[in-house]
Amino acid sequence: MTTKIDEAQVRRVALLGRLELSDEEVAQFSGQLSDIVTYIEKLNELDTDNVEPLAHCLPVHNVLREDVPKPSLTNDQALANAPARENEYFKMPKVLGDNSGA
Numbered sequence: 001m002t003t004k005i006d007e008a009q010v011r012r013v014a015l016l017g018r019l020e021l022s023d024e025e026v027a028q029f030s031g032q033l034s035d036i037v038t039y040i041e042k043l044n045e046l047d048t049d050n051v052e053p054l055a056h057c058l059p060v061h062n063v064l065r066e067d068v069p070k071p072s073l074t075n076d077q078a079l080a081n082a083p084a085r086e087n088e089y090f091k092m093p094k095v096l097g098d099n100s101g102a
Contacts, residue, residue: 003041005033 010030014021021029075088084091 003034003037005030005037 007026007030010021010026010033014026079085079088079090082090
């Protein structure tokens with residue numbers, strides 16, 4: 001059973017994705033997507049009953065450091081290079097206007 005992706009389906013998906021495709025691109029993608037579906041159908045013919053599902057083809061080991069709490073910066077250290085500060089906080093310019101609704 002070979003499923004053909006026709007140009008109407010490609011145009012519909014392009015419309016949903018807000019993509020502008022030329023006629024040449026629609027024809028090209030129609031053929032490419034049909035080839036992909038045919039390949040997946042071919043893979044579905046394989047017997048995978050005794051195959052363990054994997055997320056990776058190789059064993060993955062955590063190579064990150066141990067999550068050990070360490071002392072953090074003091075407020076003065078964190079704010080040392082701040083362009084503007086107010087008490088213990090970064091001072092930021094106002095972004096939203098009074099009528100922003102936020």
